[in-house]
Amino acid sequence: MNRRDFLKFVGVASSASVLSSCGVEKSTEKIIPLLYPAEEGYIPGEAMYKSATCSECPAGCGVSVKVVEFNPVKLEGLKNHPVNDGALCLRGQASLMRLYHPRRVRGPLRPKKGGLVLDKMSGDMLEPVTWEVAYQSITDALKAARDAGKSNVYLSGRTSGSLSALIDSFSRETGVERLPEYEAFSHANLRAAYRAVLGVSSLPSYKVANADFLLTVGADILETFMNPVSMGQQLQRARETNNLTWIHFEPHVSLTGFKASERKILPPGSEAYLLSFLLNYFVGNQLAQNNLPANVRESLPDAPIEEVVRQTGMSEDELNQLAQRMGAARNPLLIVGGVSTQQKNGYETALLGALVQWVTGMTGSTVDFSRAEDYSKVGNVNDLTAFAQRLENEQIGVAFVTRTDTLFRTVPAQTRLSENFAKAAFKVAFVDILDQNDKELVKSYSEMYDLILPLSHSLESWGDAEVQNGLVNITQPVIAQTIFDTRSEGDILLELSRLYRGAESAVAYADWLKTRWTNTYGEAALTAALQTGYYQRPAGAVSLSLNSSGLVNALKNTELDSSSDGKVLYVVPSIRMYDGRSKDLPLTNEVPDPLSTISYGQWISVSEAAAGELGLDHNNLIHKQREVVRLESGGGAMELPAWVQPGMPDNIATIHREQVDPALLDVDPRTGETLTRIDGLSLSKTGANAVLAIMAGKVAQGDRKIIPSGHDDHGHHGHIKGDETLYPDPYDRYTEYRWGMSIDMETCIGCSACVSACYIENNIPCVGEEENVRGREMAWIRVQPYYNEEGGMDSLIMLCQQCDFAPCENVCPVYATYHNEEGLNVMVYNRCVGTRYCHNNCPYKVRRFNWFDWTDRGAWEEPMTRMLNPDIWVRPKGVMEKCTFCIQRIRKAKDVAKDEKRKVRDGEVIPACAQTCPTNAITFGNLLDQESQVFKKSQSEREFRVLEALGTSPAIHYLRKEEHA
């Protein structure tokens, strides 16, 4: 036999054996049936929607939980909810991860003290204890403290509704003192101002929707201030119906600022002068609707026009114009807050703001106290200082800390709370997530606490929240059993109280609540509220009056001047992390910051001038490397990589609140407000470099003409159209549907909620810092900021453009990506062999390649697999993936339409990104239907398509920003 024959034989025999075993897939899978049919309305594989409340920040957005096969898989805003009407922010979308977080505390823990030498070598540890032992140790400690004459205290984050009532009754029954609540964003100055001016202790609802002129000073209304989702929605409504003009003043740079119709920069501290000018204007020109009594007018801080001009850097004409515009408006609204009220003269700024609101009559219209947010139990940093003093004097027995910053990492160091906290006799933390692999964290907890109790997630427990005056969100558990051995705060308190009193029968919090609800709302209203997810009373009329005597007192010790000659650091709230509480969620870390596109890590944003002054040279560094600078101020120092932020005023730098060393934070002793403006900043170059996970290659368009500007006069809206083509009209191929989208850049606020929603809807993995640095992020949709020379910024929402002539399609060697009859650029994942040609050929960089099997890499560590959307596959290693307009939702809508023997209606398919958008910037629909919203928008004067000159003919029609005079 020769070599050739040998090979032939071997070849034939081998292929025969391979072929014969083809198609065999041995299945040993089990099917476990239910014991009983599930509840009414349950259909296997179909989604059920249940109402809940978002607990990621105090705004209290209503949430509709999509439950498939008994597992919550997606959160959406609750339609018609008075706060958020269907929309949700990026943190709200990500908050589902809190329920399934693999690092959730799985049962009560306590520090392991003493013991074997071996234990000491392995460092501090937390050991599990049973609930019985935990409860017993607390009741023992409560009694011991009582006998020793010490106070037992309860410190929580902002609490409302029934839980607040329960804490009160628990405190009474067990002799525990309820401390003022701690919120990092406590709005202490704002509240103090409203107390001084109007004698109220709550914060109003700002009715942006009713305004035709909006002036915001420092308040980051689109990021964290009060209820940003609601603000975004209301802005949109006001723009549509009232032709709103929005002017934003800020000393630094923020997303909110870029999204205002006009962004104006004020020197630090000069906000008070601007407001003082406005106040004088309205009082002096007899334009006031509510007059100020003489004694108040006399005690107003003196701000002559020359001083206002000097401080604000605005000319007298500009100032007068601004005041005139505001005076001419039918429904003006002024919102003062954020960084402007968190500085040395922040109290004065807030006071003057409240006075302007009173004088112009806003307090009766757009500044609505009938739907006020109750902050009466929320304290301020002074309360923590007092608490720390009591701790130092060893007056505290048991200290409960719950639903707040349990390690006091946002609390200014000068309160000396963290260092004294261990002096309480027995410390109990109520915690949901605690990474026990993080040695530092475990050490902090074991040093600070004697017991850690695991809290159930709000989706696992009954509860309510009084979001605004007369608006109560009702939450029912959407999951039958808690995932881990956790309990709700209500259940813990009821049980503790029972044990303390030695009472017999235990009451479950659910029953306690139902009794309370029935008594408060009545049977019928309760049933309705359980259906809708909230209960709303009509707003009662509120009569406000000027608190003259208190105001005169408050005005006595005011000092308007707080200017600074040197560099100033602003500690700003983060749209991704709020005050740091959302940092535990993988997704909030993965979604990039919309201004810098940085996802992971810490950084300081500096101006280009400051970078030049420091001699930072990023041009010679490779793409994602940045130079590390050292920042110093009276209190402390930090070393951070520097990001050059376009639009940043020269002497200003910013850092996010959750990233700052609390030693740098100061406190206003008058009101207990945390001062987030840090003066006397000195920056120096360290010479070291660090790598930052920056998503964007460039944040300027250069000559690329991605977004056309209205000023260009050549071509269609200054944009180059694709050349005429010899190919047949793509629309000939489409018969029933051509799915398309329009994205309005005028209304888009760049909040990145769409990005977050897309991750959850489409089972997109969070890949972590290292892979983000390598540019292997998996986001199907991204927010790309482009800064222009006029000082503005456009957020371009970039996702698969579903091109008619898609460059990706014709390079696929295996027909894994193809164009279907509905215009979609479909991706057949199981057919993809991973050549990545399509990715190379895509001019929009919207295709993502699975370099790894992310399930194996822990992207969905148990129990996170339970949040995977069963309507879409989890793509394995070596497969390309991308946006297909939430094809599973199109399929669902077509399924329903087919049942009813009709076509899919306009608005029936809403992709996850469009669904969660607070400003309805994204419209989706059928471009063949000339009555559809998306078709109408695609015919707009402002319409353009990205990189149209390439002839790709995308299905996403962007609407460029309107030209402002």
Place this chain on the structure above:
Amino acid sequence: MRIIVPLILAAFFVVVALAIGGANVFWATYEDAPPQPVAFPHDIHAGNGVGQQNLPCTRCHLYVEESRFATIPPMSVCMECHGNMQSDKPEIIKLQQYWERQEPIPWQRIHSVPKHVYFSHKRHIKAGVDCAVCHGDMKVVTEVKKVRTLQMGFCVSCHRANAAPTDCWTCHH
């Protein structure tokens, strides 16, 4: 050398023969009905012969007309009849014991499609496809086994024959 080459060849063919044999045995057992924890006879329930109940499929597979999944019936559906029925048949006693323990029967899955495939029972039933097309005639089988490959070729040939959509994303996601 003259002996070594045939030896290697012989050894190779032995290995190949074993592999083919093994695969065949495996395939044969695969095609066999896997042992179920309770030997449920479909013919007695669904058949229309003497002593058979002639129940429609939807009597037990409750969701097949409105859901993607036909689903194995909840145990309470079995007990609607078997709850009041005294029997000395060992399999019925087994069922009743499971019920008394309030323990679901861990059935062995027989029909499945890969995770990247979307299949809706509802759509097929509404289009008038008979259950037997994919599952075989359940009126005559005692033990359920897979009678169709349920692979893509099987699906597509039927889709083509009936002018059903063959766009990839109809089934793939």
